[in-house]
Amino acid sequence: MKATSLVFASCFCLIAAAAASQAAEKPNILLVMVDDMGWMDLHCQGNEKLRSPRIDALAKQGERFTSAYAAAPVCSPTRAALITGLAPARLHITQHGADGPQFWPKDRRVQPPATGFELSHATTTLAERLKASGYATGFFGKWHLGDDKKFWPTEHGFDVNLGGCGYGGPPTYFDPYRIPSLPPRKTGEYLSERLADEAIEFMRREQGEPMFVCLWTYNVHYPFEAPADLTAHYEGQEGPGLINPIYGGQVEATDRAVGRVLDELDRLGIADETLVIFTSDNGGWLGATDNRPLREGKGHLYEGGLRVPLIIRWPGVTEAGAVNETPVVSMDLTATILDAAGVRLPEDDSLDGETLRPLFKDETLQRDALYFHYPHFAFHQDNRPGSSIRSGKYKLILWYDDDSVELYDLEQDLSEQENLAASLPEVSQKLKTQLVGWLEETKAGLPEKRK
Template identity: 45%
Template structure:
């Protein structure tokens, strides 16, 4: 063989080997990401958030070795818009996806305004965080509730996830018990939607456990390369169905000492057990030291399930009880275990946080409304470079204390614009967490500044307006 050719061949082999070893080393250095999203979990429905009723030892343990955000917010008071914000890093108003899917509860005769327009699926043009990570070499898996589009074109497998297990177009299962099937009457049309099983199983299976089982399997199957797993539980959304033995335990608690419905409490405990299974799997495989774990909710607690006190209202309302949520981040490199952060954060922040933590190039043109929380998590900063956070909900949904609104929070101040009446409410959340004292008249300068900020934001993101409803029927006054 020609010596010159042999030298070139040897050099090529060495370079290929070096390149391979470098790619392996890079893969090993990239951290995994596990994002656990719970449906309708209230802000204080965890032991680490002050509850002595709900039993959540595994989530509390996660908080003990992570950072707990006490001023965390969902991007909306209902589910689909928040989920879209997490995946895209954009406000629901910018996406024009401001309502839960497939429809809300608008009434032609009884609602004074026509709702703002909204699309029925997460657009494929958006580059989801899963797509960004997959392009960076990650295996991506989605397990659980999707609720962002229909099967033919808009399921998780069309939005950057290699694996889709149990992700469907509906927002709640027919049942949490096998075979997980059921029906649902659509509020706006009265038609009945048939809900097929989101996942296989066997007699006696409970949906929360099945999803946890699939999450364990995904982690084991992808432990040799970096992975992004999104475990989005259907629980603790209605129907309220807990395991019988757990329900009995909470029913034995004196009603005066209950924070919520015993069935809901049983569901919370099952969710906690599922988190424990995921954490145990990471520890068993020695992945916990290089895995970013995020735990949060998509909106506040449901009024018929839990008590959100001291917060005002509940899911569906944009008072604090509907949008302030639990959020815990466990990030082994650089964090202070068991620390607490009171900086206001919101769903759009998870996208850039995940990219920065995984050394994946940021996409500022995509996650326009998010800020990386890594400086807060690693205690490199005590604040974010952000003036305010916003909400826009031009819809009706019939949850208690709900009304169409646009909101801005800047510092301790929160301004709410009622889109039906044109009236405003102003609260200082540091002094009045329960939003009981409207300070609009006593703080006209603050109100004026926030109104201007809100107006310019609505223009910037293209927030769709409401319009007067010509078919609205004024309620008849009863005769005395």
């Protein structure tokens, strides 16, 4: 009997070890993307006013990137880029929703190009690739890639969609939300808590199979609404780092909801088998937050519009508490997820991002530049249409209204105050040529001069 028991126990251990190995080969993936969260909107990013203990703890467990960029300074292009791995310029989705006269200043010197705002079915999404590889796929939150239901998440590879539609922001954060893809449940319930509940229920239901969970929160986007118990802490603290107490409450509500989902990974015993990525879709809106020391905010090609928080916890791969200064961009997250899941692209397919795995082994990425294209006027009409390139320490912006350029040394001038274009003409010309070449290669839509 003892011998039989030992043989059975040994077999069980081998089976368990094999199962663990298989789980490591196909980790669960939790992709959290917050809406409009600026680079300085977390305590771990250096904001002493805001409380974000759960996300701060995630940063201590994983790797925090200090030079992470959204694919665009507004939401829809970044969302399309992350879910496909392709640059907004290549997708021809470069504006936050349908562009139109409501965004165009009357005295504008250029006319923005036509742009799409619906995610074409000609593209292949991250969810579709993972689903084909055996993943259960769930989407919870903001989509903003098409008003028609035929463009919603379940038509792009997700098994479940709760919250995803054409809305760029919620009519309200309190139930009834009036979001067509999220039925009312409990009057007064806060939206971030509801989305966390739905993500948790999905994970409980699908545990045992590899899962891809997108928690793309509507927070911290306008309107300014937060639970009263969280807002109260920030009242009277307005100043550097906080311009609106309610916004502080929204940040903390987001932190609390994300923390609940992370706790569920622990309760299910799958935290060590789950790749967690936390980021934002663009820089902070200046009507809501303080992006300093970065210049400007959402809708601008300056750092305040593009640079975002990024935290990656990949058990067995990332180093706890590490801080990485390498410039990375949204499409890199797509490539990293596919790498983690062991999904290989067809030979005739490619992405505009690179897997970040080499960085976790103290190696370097292959590319030499990041590119950004925003040829539109944002909703606030306070920006200039342009394109940008970041190569090493230098960043060049090309403006379409007068064909001028600005050049900044981000290592010495993070706030982009000293334009070096005139003093470093060779660097400016080299980067401009490289940027124009990329725009041609992607067939990017360009503004036209108005007569």
